[in-house]
Amino acid sequence: MNIHELIGELKEVGTSKIVLLVADGIGGLPLEPGGKTELETARTPNLDKCAREGVCGLSIPVLPGITPGSGPGHLGLFGYDPLQYRIGRGILEALGINFQVGSKDVAVRGNFCTLDAAGKISDRRAGRPTTERCVATVEKMRSIKIPGVEIFVEPVKEHRFVVVFRGEGLGDAVNDTDPQVIGVTPLVAKGGDPASAKTAEVVNNFVAQAGKVLAADAPTNGVTLRGFAKYPKIGTMQEVYGLKSAALAIYPMYKGLARLVGMDVLDAGQTLNDQMTLLKKVWDKYDFFFLHYKYTDSTGEDGNFPAKVDMIEKLDAAIPAVMELKPDVFIVTGDHSTPSKMRSHSWHPVPTLIHAAMARTDAVTEFSESACLSGGLGQFQAMHLMLLAMAHAGRLGKYGA
C-alpha cells in the first residue's frame, strides 16, 4: 500500500488548520570550518520560540546526497514521492511563467538559436538576446497556425520561451529537437507511440513555419525544443488529504507547483507583509495554507551570505503574524538547502520545526541546522512531513484495530 492509499483510509474530517511555511533553500553551510551557517548567524527570536515550544528535526528532500530542483523539493513537502511523481521540463517552464496547463496540453521549453545558411546551428542561445527581443520574436511566432491544434507561445527570458500544443490525443514521448551541440541541424521530432507521433508531426510543422517567420531575424532565426511533457496525473490536496488548501506565493513557479496539486492559488501580492495580510483575511476559508518565501534561496544562489542572514531575519519578524492566528499546526521548513558557499541548491538536510499542541517537544531551543540535529523528528524524508502534519492536526485515524 502506498502512502496516499494509507492516508485515504485514515484521513478524518476536522476543523484544524495547518500552515506550511517554506523558506526556500533555508539550510546552509558555514563559510569557514567551525563557523556558523546563515541560519545559525541570523538573530531569530521568533523561530527560536517556535522551536523551543515545538519539535524539530532535519528533512531529507529526496534521498541522502540528492540535490532537488524546486519541483521535486516542493512535491516532497506536499507529500508526493518525488521519485514517483516526475514533472517534465516543459510543464515546469510553463508553471514558471504561470501558464495554466491543462490535460490536453503538451508543453515544451523552447530556445532561440542561430542557424547558418546551411541550416546548421551556429549559436545554441542566439547570442543571448534581450528579453525584449524574446518577447517580440515570440509575438511573431504567434502567427503560426496548425489545423486541429491550438498553439500558445510565451516568452520566458533572453533566448528562452515556452510552447504549449493543445489538442485531442497528443502524446509527449517526443525527442528533443535540440541536438545540444553546434554545427549540426536541429533534430527532427519523432514520436515514440501513435499519440506522440501526432505531436511530432505538429512539432515539425511548427518548427518549419517558425523558420519561415524568423528567416530574416538572425541571430534569432531558429528554434530548438526540449522537454516535451504533459501535465502529470496527480491527486489534489483535497483528494489526498481532505484539506481545502490555499497557496500564498509570490513567484510563478511556486504558484504553478501549488496549482499542480490542486491548491487555490491566491493573489498574494508582492511582499511577505502582503502574504501575512492575505493569510489573516482568508484564514476562515481554508484548512491548509502554503506560504512560500523565496529570498532565502535567491540570496543563497547569489552567494551572498550576509544577505541571506538578513532575509532570514526578515522572515523571522513575520512569524508572530502567523502565530497570532493560532494555527493548530505550524511547520517551518525548506524545499532544500541553498548554502551561499555553494551558490546553488544542495543535498544537505533542511532544518524543520513543527509547532502543535500534541508535539512531543525536545531539548532544541533554537532553529538551526546544528540544534535540529538533536531534535525529536530526527532526520526524516520530506515526503513524510505531511503525515506528521495531518497527525498533529488530529486528522489521521488509527491504522488497524
Next chain:
Amino acid sequence: MNIHELIGELKEVGTSKIVLLVADGIGGLPLEPGGKTELETARTPNLDKCAREGVCGLSIPVLPGITPGSGPGHLGLFGYDPLQYRIGRGILEALGINFQVGSKDVAVRGNFCTLDAAGKISDRRAGRPTTERCVATVEKMRSIKIPGVEIFVEPVKEHRFVVVFRGEGLGDAVNDTDPQVIGVTPLVAKGGDPASAKTAEVVNNFVAQAGKVLAADAPTNGVTLRGFAKYPKIGTMQEVYGLKSAALAIYPMYKGLARLVGMDVLDAGQTLNDQMTLLKKVWDKYDFFFLHYKYTDSTGEDGNFPAKVDMIEKLDAAIPAVMELKPDVFIVTGDHSTPSKMRSHSWHPVPTLIHAAMARTDAVTEFSESACLSGGLGQFQAMHLMLLAMAHAGRLGKYGA
C-alpha cells in the same frame, strides 16, 4: 525509479577522487555495561581529526537488526541494495578463494561427508579433515569428466571445497544435496526449470562419480553440495557511477566482491603499509579507491578485545598516508559491526565519517559509536552512502528543475 536509474540521470563527469576505507567489523560493544567499545578504547588521534573536520553518523548495513555477511555488507557500501542484489553461497565461496567466476558458470559449496555402508551420512563434516587432506581429496575429484561441461574443483579449508560447473545454458535453481541431518542419504539434485534440470543432471553424475573415486577414502568418502549459484547480473561501478575504481584489498573474498562490481583489483601486497604505498602509486589512475582492512573483524571474531583495540590503533596510524593525498572525499566506515563480546558479525550500526570540503560539519570530535550518534549524517542506510560520496565529490547534478 530505482537509485541506480536516478544516479544514471544525475551523474556528472569529474576529476574528484573518493577513498572508501572499510575497516571490516569496526563497530563493537563494551565488555561490561557502562564500559567502552573497542573503538572508544583505542587511541585514534587521526580518525578523531577526520571526524572533527568532517561529518559523522552511523550506517545501518541492511535494515535495523539485520546482521550481514561480508557480501551484503560490502554490496551495501558500494551502493547496491543488498536485498535486491543477492549473491549465492556458491559464488561467495568461489570469490573467497579468488576463483574468477564467469557468466557460464554455476558455482556451489561442497562439503566432504562420511557415508556408511548403506550410503547414509554418518558425519556431515567427515571428521573435519586437515586442509592437506582436503587438497589431496579434491585433487582426486579432478579426474571426473562429464561431456559438454567443464568442471573445476577447488579446495577451501578442512571439509570445505568449491565446485564450478561451466557450460552453455546451465541454470542455478537446483536444490542442495546436503540434507542437513545424519542417518539419511544425500539428496538427489533436481532442477526448478529446464536449464536447472540440465545442471541437476550434471550434478548427480558428478556426485555419483565422486562416490566411486572416493569409495576407499572414508571418512572423506562422500560429498554434499549446497548453494548452487550463477554470477549475478550487476552493473559495474563505472557503469553506475562513472567512477574508474580500484580495489586495494589483501584477502581474496574482498577482491572477489570488488571484482563483482567491476573494480580493477590491484595486487595490494600483504600489509596496510603495502596498501598505502600502492594507493600513492596509482593515485592518478583512478577516481575511486576501495581500501579494505580485515583485522578489525578477525580480532572481533576471535573475541580478542585488546587485539581489536590494537588493530584499530594500527589503522589510525595509516590515516595520514591517505590524507596526504588530499582525497576530495574520504570515507571511513565498516561493512558491519563485529563486537569481540559476541565473537561474530552483528547488526549494530557502524561508525562512519565523511571528510570533504562541502561536508556540513557537526559537533562530533572523536570517531566512536557514541560520538557518531550525534553526528550530522544521523543513522542512514549503507546503500545510500555512495549517494553521499558522489554528492560531496561534486559528481551528482540536480534532480528535476
